[in-house]
Amino acid sequence: MMKKLLAVISIALASFSLSLTFAQAATIKPGSACKKSGATYIQSGIKYTCVLVSKKLTWKVLVPTSSHTHVATPTPKATPSTSPSADGVGAELNTPDYTPSPPDGGSDDYRCFLLDPKFTSDTFLKAVTIAPNNLEVSHHGILYKVDSSNTAATKLVDSQSKEPGWSCFGDTGIPGATAFSPAAPSSWVSFWAPGGDFKEYPANTGMKIKAGDQFILQSHFHLPSGSKQSASMKVTLSLAPAGAQTSELKTLLIAAPIELACTTSEKGPLCARDAALADLAKRTSAKAALQESALLYICGKDPKNPVPSNTSECTNTLPSPTTIYGATGHMHQLGRTIKITYINRITGAITNLSVRDAWDFDNQKTDWQAKPIQANQGDQIKVTCTYDVSLRSKLPEFRDLSPNYVVWGEGTRDEMCLAIINYTN
Numbered sequence: 001m002m003k004k005l006l007a008v009i010s011i012a013l014a015s016f017s018l019s020l021t022f023a024q025a026a027t028i029k030p031g032s033a034c035k036k037s038g039a040t041y042i043q044s045g046i047k048y049t050c051v052l053v054s055k056k057l058t059w060k061v062l063v064p065t066s067s068h069t070h071v072a073t074p075t076p077k078a079t080p081s082t083s084p085s086a087d088g089v090g091a092e093l094n095t096p097d098y099t100p101s102p103p104d105g106g107s108d109d110y111r112c113f114l115l116d117p118k119f120t121s122d123t124f125l126k127a128v129t130i131a132p133n134n135l136e137v138s139h140h141g142i143l144y145k146v147d148s149s150n151t152a153a154t155k156l157v158d159s160q161s162k163e164p165g166w167s168c169f170g171d172t173g174i175p176g177a178t179a180f181s182p183a184a185p186s187s188w189v190s191f192w193a194p195g196g197d198f199k200e201y202p203a204n205t206g207m208k209i210k211a212g213d214q215f216i217l218q219s220h221f222h223l224p225s226g227s228k229q230s231a232s233m234k235v236t237l238s239l240a241p242a243g244a245q246t247s248e249l250k251t252l253l254i255a256a257p258i259e260l261a262c263t264t265s266e267k268g269p270l271c272a273r274d275a276a277l278a279d280l281a282k283r284t285s286a287k288a289a290l291q292e293s294a295l296l297y298i299c300g301k302d303p304k305n306p307v308p309s310n311t312s313e314c315t316n317t318l319p320s321p322t323t324i325y326g327a328t329g330h331m332h333q334l335g336r337t338i339k340i341t342y343i344n345r346i347t348g349a350i351t352n353l354s355v356r357d358a359w360d361f362d363n364q365k366t367d368w369q370a371k372p373i374q375a376n377q378g379d380q381i382k383v384t385c386t387y388d389v390s391l392r393s394k395l396p397e398f399r400d401l402s403p404n405y406v407v408w409g410e411g412t413r414d415e416m417c418l419a420i421i422n423y424t425n
Contacts, residue, residue, distance in 0.1 A: 008407065009250065012142065013053065013366075017411045018172075018196065019328065024037075032058070033057060034050035034057045034058060035050070035057060036050055036057070045166070054343060056119065063120065066109065066375050072218075075417065090236060090237050090238045091117055091137050091236075091237045091239075092234060092236050092237075093115040093116075093215065093234070093235040093237070094233075094234050094235075095113040095115070095164070095165070095217055095219065095232045095233045096113065096164035096165070096232065096233065096235075096264055097164075097230050097231070097232045098111055098113075098163070098164050098165060098221075098230060098231060098232065099228060099229070099230040099231075100137060100221035100223055100229075100231070101163075101222075102223060102301040103282065103284065104123070104281050104282065104283070105225050105335040106282075106283025106284065106411060106414065107222060107224070107283075107411070107413075108139070108220065108221065108222050108223075108283070108284065108410060108411040108412055109167075109220075109221045109222075109223070110167065110168050110169045110170075110218060110219070110220050110221075110284075110410060111164075111165045111166070111167065111168065111218075111219050111221065112165050112166055112167075112168035112172055112173055112216050112217065112218050112219070113164065113165040113216065113217050113219065113261060114146075114151075114154055114155065114158050114165075114214060114215075114216055115214060115215040115216070115217055115235060116214045117209070117213075117214070117215065117237065119209060119210075119211055119212075119213070120211050121211050121410045122208065122209070122210050122211055123208075123209055123239050123240070124206030124207065124208055124209070124239065124240040124244075124246040124248070125189070125190075125201070125206050125207040125208075125209060125237055125238065125239060125240070125264045126200065126201055126205075126206045126238050126239060126240040126246075127199060127200040127201060127237075127238035127396065128143060128190035128199045128207070128235065128236070128237060128238070129192075129199070129234075129235070129236040129238075130143060130190065130191065130192035130199075130233055130234070130235050131192070131218075131232045131233065131234045131235075132192065132215070132231060132232075133232050133233070133234070133416065134229060134230070134231035134232075135194075136224070136229060137221045137222060137223055137224075137227075137229050137231050138219070138220075138221060138231055138233070139193075139220040139221060139222040139412060140191060140192060140193045140194075140220045140286060141191060141192040141217055141219050141220070141233050142188065142190075142191045142217070142218040142233060143188075143189040143190045143191065143215055143216070143217050143218075144172050144187060144188055144189060144216040145187050145188075145189050145207070145209060145213055145214075145215060145219065146172075146174075146213060146214045146215065146216055147210070147213060148210065148211070148212030148213050148214070150174070151212070151213075151214050152168045153174055154172075154174050154214070154216065157173060157174050159336060163219070165219075167285075168216075168285050169285035169287065169288045169410045170285060170288040170291060170410060171218075172218060173217045174216070176328045183286065184372065187250075187251070187376070188251040188253065188420075189207050189251070189363065190207070191328075191420070192233075193330060193364035194362040194363070194364060195359060195360070195362045195363035195364050195365055196328065196363075196365045198367060199366065201249050201325075201422070202249075202325050202326070202368060202372070204244075204245060204246060204247060205246060205248075205249040205395070205424060206240045206246045206247075206248070206249055207248070207249050208248045211363075215235070217233060217235060218413075219231075219233055220410070222411075222412045239413060244246075247323075247424045248424060249276075249422055249423070249424055250422070250423055250424065250425070251420060251421065251422060251423075252316070252381075252420075252423060253418065253419070253420060253421075254314055254315075254316045254340075254381060254382075254418070254419040254421065255295055255314065255383075255384055255408065255416070255417065255418050255419075256295065256312040256313050256384075256385060256417035256418075257292055257295035257298055257299055257301060257312060257314070257407070257408055257417075258292065258312050258387075258406055258408045258409075258415045258416070258417060259292075259305070259307060259308045259309055259385055259407065260308065260309075260310065260334065260387070260389050260405065260406035260407075260415065261308035261390065261404075261405055262403045262404070262405060263389050263390055263392075263403075265266035265393075266389075266392070266403035267403070267405050268402040268404070269402070270402050270403065270404035270405065270407055271403055271404065273306070273405045273407075274321075275405075276404045276405035276406070276407065277289050277292070277407065278412070279404065280409050280414065282405065283411060284409060284410045284411055284414075285410075286407060288410045289409075291409075292306075292407040292409075293406050295314070295408055298314070299313075299314035299315070304402075308386050308405075310386055310388070310389070311384065311385070311386050311387075312384070312385045312386075312387070312417040313383060313384040313385070313417075314382070314383055314417075315343075315359045315380050315382040316381050316382075317378060317379075317380050317382070318375055318376070318377060318378065318379050318380065318381070319377065320377050320425055321374070321377055321425060322375045322378055322379075322423075322424070322425045323372045323373070323374055323375070323423055323424045323425065324342060324353065324372060324373040324375055324421060324423050324424050325368060325369055325372050325422045325424070326353075326366045326367060326368040326421070326422040327340045327353035327354040327363070327366070327367055327419060327420065327421050327422070328354065328364065328366040328367070328419070328420040329354050329356055329364070329383070329385075329419060329420075330364060330414075330416055330418040331359055331387075331415060331416055331418070332361065332386055332412060332414065332415050332416055332421065333361060333391065333395055333397055333412065333413075334353075334387045334388060334389060334391050334392065334406065334415055335355055335359040335361070335385060335386070335387055335417075336359055336386045336387055336388045337356060337358070337359055337384075337385070338355075338359055338383070338384070338385045338386075338388045338417070339352065339354070339355050339356075339383070339384045339385075340352070340353040340354040340355075340381065340382070340383050340384075340419045340421075341353060341381070341382050341384075342373055342375060342379065342380070342381055343377040343379060343380040343381070343382060344375075344376075344379055345376065345379045345380065346376075351373060353369070353373075353419075353421075354367040354419075355380070356382060361419075366420075366422070381418035381419065382420060383417060383418070384417075385417035387406075387415065389406070391401060397412065397413070398413065401413055
């Protein structure tokens with residue numbers, strides 16, 4: 001501890017001595033010209049660094065000196081590095097290059113990577129960008145927060161794999177985590193899906209990250225038949241200004257069970273529900289195959305007697321007063337429509353939070369509310385999805401696949417009905 005403290009003091013003194021050179025300089029702005037690469041200048045609690053951009057020396061803001069310190073040091077599994085964001089404050093975290101290897105009979109691979117921002121004080125994220133480098137195989141990415149008390153368990157899981165990261169169908173794959181709730185070891189921070197690549201949180205809100213917390217990036221890769229391609233993802237973090245009044249933004253996931261039978265014109269062994277569930281477990285994971293039963297129970301349906309339907313829905317009752325800021329819907333390739341609604345318990349009034357009358361997998365954007373909704377305890381949020389199984393005969397994705405009874409699943413040939421709610425309380 002003493003060595004670490006002395007190292008921090010030494011760095012601070014070095015930065016201070018360099019900044020003295022510019023103590024009498026005129027007020028500077030990000031992007032304005034500077035003279036010496038690596039020189040720094042502290043102004044109003046913000047540290048400016050002189051860097052080379054497009055062959056010109058330019059002032060950039062890398063880290064606010066008042067409350068955040070980020071040290072760029074590579075690790076075998078992830079490479080964090082400082083990078084300016086929209087307001088000049090942020091960090092970049094990069095996953096290793098990874099070649100997906102789906103389980104036998106599958107075309108999907110879920111891989112999790114541990115990323116360490118090395119934050120030494122509590123902070124709020126005001127924006128998160130997840131950028132894949134290979135859109136041909138990247139299906140989605142979910143960024144989870146790992147509490148500092150659980151990083152040791154996560155590192156243990158990580159160390160047990162010879163390849164970068166670890167397999168994580170259904171959730172983060174660490175002890176105590178679940179797919180549909182922010183379990184103690186991890187909680188949902190942000191995500192990327194086609195068309196929804198930039199997540200900037202509403203004014204005066206942000207995701208809280210404590211000193212020592214780390215991240216897990218769950219990467220879903222989908223490989224075209226017979227292909228072998230590598231991929232990686234970059235996470236860019238933008239931080240709320242130090243000292244700003246920021247409300248902690250949280251995430252609620254509402255998932256509905258899926259029970260889609262084969263069409264009357266489709267034939268095959270996987271059209272039997274039990275056979276389809278066994279196939280799902282084989283090409284993803286045994287845990288993933290159990291999620292459908294859990295969702296049926298959570299959403300008030302009988303897991304022992306599931307009823308096939310082209311409509312899936314689930315309603316969540318809010319346990320406490322909640323301020324709703326935004327909603328995002330998620331389905332796969334057979335989706336037709338998705339609607340997320342808020343229901344006032346007292347008046348019965350229904351407010352649409354997000355509506356897609358024609359589902360477009362490549363346009364999964366968050367719908368932020370023009371005015372946050374002040375919901376009360378007992379109010380409800382409902383997600384409703386509709387599907388068209390006949391789309392299988394029209395989409396190249398399914399050309400070489402036998403038809404199957406579809407339940408909630410992690411593969412691209414499976415389906416989801418998911419509402420992602422951003423809120424404070």
